[in-house]
Amino acid sequence: MAVGGSIPEFIYAGVAFFGAGWLVEQLGIGATGITIIVSTILLVLGIYFVFIFYPRPAAPGEDKLTGDLRRGVLLGMANPQLLLFWCGVKLMLVSFNMTSDALVHLLAFALGAFTGAIILLMILVRLGVKAQEKLSPTGLRTLFRSIGCLLLAAGGYGMMRAMGWVP
Numbered sequence: 001m002a003v004g005g006s007i008p009e010f011i012y013a014g015v016a017f018f019g020a021g022w023l024v025e026q027l028g029i030g031a032t033g034i035t036i037i038v039s040t041i042l043l044v045l046g047i048y049f050v051f052i053f054y055p056r057p058a059a060p061g062e063d064k065l066t067g068d069l070r071r072g073v074l075l076g077m078a079n080p081q082l083l084l085f086w087c088g089v090k091l092m093l094v095s096f097n098m099t100s101d102a103l104v105h106l107l108a109f110a111l112g113a114f115t116g117a118i119i120l121l122m123i124l125v126r127l128g129v130k131a132q133e134k135l136s137p138t139g140l141r142t143l144f145r146s147i148g149c150l151l152l153a154a155g156g157y158g159m160m161r162a163m164g165w166v167p
Helices: 002-027 029-052 069-077 083-096 101-133 137-163
Strands: none
Touching: 002 069, 002 083, 002 101, 029 083, 029 137, 083 137
8 A cells, every 4th residue: 555655656746846847937936936835835734634634533343454556546646735745845946946857857856755655654554553543533633633733833934934024
């Protein structure tokens, strides 16, 4: 399942590599505009986790680790947050004047996303199983709400920084 979930990371990172760079060129935005876009992405994700997302606990008797490559790919491709995340990463690289669109840089970016995702997903699958076993549905909801609050704080700080209100 972790390998399957990493394949969409590779695809979305590749799309974001060219798409985000193209968007910056077309709109002519600078570091402040990029910071505002990335902060907005964080705020949207935070609002999603705090107010909209409800984790579904595993059904009794369901093997939580079962899954295959196809299931991981489908779940990953159905997650549009990946594209937003990798666009944000690419935009931050552009704000540091890393604007190359070479094929070798695309492969490095996408393979880095794939490698990081496979490592994190292997860890997260195990942690997710433990969380589902030990936490009640209310506890899971609180966990995701706290993650959403962290995203809201990061997005709010980025927005205030882009406006020049904080150092």
